[in-house]
Amino acid sequence: MSFENMAPLVIDGVKNKIVLLVMDGLGGLPMEPGGKTELEAAKTPNMDSLAEKSMLGLHEAIRPGITPGSGPAHLSLFGYDPLKYVVGRGVLSALGIDFNLQPNDVAARGNFCTVDENGLVTDRRAGRIPTEEGQRLCDLLLQNIKIPGVEVFLAPEKEYRFLLVIRAEGLSPNVQETDPQVLGKKPLIASALDKKSERTAEIIQEFVSQAERILVDESPANMLLLRGFAQLPDWPKIPDVLNLKAIAIAMYPMYRGVAKLVGMESPAAAQSYDEEIDMLENFWEDYDYFFVHIKKTDSYGEDGNFEKKVQEIEKVDALLPRIMALDPSVLIITGDHSTPCLMKKHSWHPVPLLFYSKMCRPDNIASFGESACRRGSLGVRFPAYELMNLAMAHAGRLEKFGA
Template sequence: VPYSLNHNGLCFLWAILAQVIHRFANPQAPNWLTPGPVASTIRPRLAKRGYFMSIDSVYSDLTLKNGAKMALLVMDGLGDIATAATDYKTPLEAAVTPNLDALAKDSAQGRLIPAAHGITPGSGPGHLGLFGYDPLEVEVGRGVIEALGLGLELQPGDVAARANFCTLDADGLVTDRRAGRIETELCEERCAKLSANIKQIGDAEVIITPGKGHRFVIIFRGADLAGPLSDTDPHREGLPIAESQPDDPNCAKAQKAAKLVGEFYKAALPLLAGLEPANGFLMRGIAHQPDIPMFAERYAMRPACLAVYPMYKGLAQLVGMTKHEGPQTIEEQFQKYKELYDDYEYFFIHYKYTDMHGEDGNFQAKTRAIEDFDKALPILLEKKPDVIAITGDHSTPCALKGHSWHPQPVLLHSAASGSDKLERFTETHANRGSLGIIEAKHLIRLMQANALMFDKFGA
């Protein structure tokens, strides 16, 4: 042997030998050296030790800080499916969108897989993918996101949950998971009642903070707590509130947190009894805050967030974006973008109503929401960024009244994007676009490439 091997090198050789033996014995077994779910976890670890070239390190080495401006415009739940009931049109196809169509004629289009084939993502994974983080590797509880979005400071060990007020019948079955989308004022009243009567469960402090509409946040603050825990939301009507369980049954801290959730329900539900329509609540995304690489460091851009709803502000804050309060409509968001144009290189602008109407199964309302977005678009185009990407974080088909696995359409516009010579921005047109069907996590790198932010790779 002409050279000596250190401990890592010997471990690597043993790993290769074990893999070869395993492959001979199990020809159909997954190979961790080729793309796939196994490789997605093994390869990054080996890359950190220098056995493989990390794709992130390649991008980092190639990145040029050229001051280019880019905007990611997210119409939440934009994607949909065509059915006979809607004359085989989607809301995007039925909408009258002259401004989007004008942009489409000078853009590239395609479809984005939000997480992986066949996987229906929540809003958290959907947005993390758009921000360039692998949603299958970076897991963030919705409670953490919502808490950050409300401006709450989470301490190490805090367990946070996003909660919805709901309606329960006399048998304790959920009849409306959103309590008829009660007004924010009623949510604030219910939260105040709970806060006044429940300040502590066991040895943990309980912090209850109202959000918008029927949403609020619960934080358990105490020693030896951890997540993630399963939702108490049964995710459909006609079922009782589910019991929260640790994702890892062997984690003592998560077991303790799950017990606190159960005790909290025992204390809280009697306080809400008889207060229809918000006489119960459901908890989702019960977790603690993870470690995530910051956006500015990862992409060499100063990022800003313009969102109305707390969850999306929280997602942006989680990766280090600066959130700006104030705007309540898409027109105001675009106007604020113009005011902040010189202060940032990257703008994340979120529009909720496409998703909201999709979850209600309201085809006409989702169509109108798309048209409202289109009417406001010229405000942003008055100070046009170098790169524009318009897409959703996932699909929310009206026929399904919820999120789905269907790839969402994406439009990418820049001086370097080229034109796909497509007349409109719709799912059908996106199917014919040059971007093809790609994973959402690659979008930001395409945006950077279109901003001419990458040097040439290799000789």
């Protein structure tokens, strides 16, 4: 059960605030047997002392063993079962580069690729061309592609990846992906998979044909592949279903974008941790729910830089007094997933979770780390998408179930 069965109360006034502080990729692993994780190695006096008055646990965004991407991991923390609320890859690409996707647009993730003289794919990533080369090719295509009645947007992401958005009347995204996924085959035809998507399929196929002619003399990127055709999902929104006015405070577009999908506002991007907490303070009276996102813990995890990840955690610990001074009803400190420096990538390991509220039954464990969290009352595999229920309850914002 996520929010579907919940009966939110209408709460007036300025109390009952909920703060979700996400250190991206927080969960870690010891670098050697018997060692400490990143969070355990960090000196976090403020979090340790808050832990004593809180419930601890480890959460799972999806299911045991499943490594989440950033989109599903955050949706889960926001109360949306990520197996039920699936975002298309094209939409995630748009969110990731802050593209202002409109409800009728169809977005796709593109790869520049290499094909041989027979049109068979020989490299699905065109030798991982540099980002500048991707930018140049996107510009080249944009200048030359003309499809009557259709607006086409192209934007480079990283290296060989780009975002394609088409804007026209009557689009629908159920179109065959063109990426054959294996080498030695031709790109697939973007055929319609249902009646409603026929016009969209024709537009995309026309785009692909024109692109093929424009790229023919380029090297190594002489063709492109498209997948993840998707439109903005029309999901229940947090302000509507939970009576929560919600704000996302983040430095990167991806996280502000995912938050907007569920009805959060995100008036501006922050430039630093201090600015994030400034925004929290400045918007305190205007919102009920605050999602604060810390990116660099994940970045240093992906770099495998244990020491730097530890330092970032310590920087966040130093921000805690400013947050607590606001007297939130509920403060959740956690990650969206684990990014152990040992692995240099996202992982499936359950994520440390600290849940503070005056209405919680405290675990009296004065330490915030993976081992401490294992002994906490939220258990070792708390479903992340049930956190929203728990936050609503502790903030006095839920009706009881049954008379």
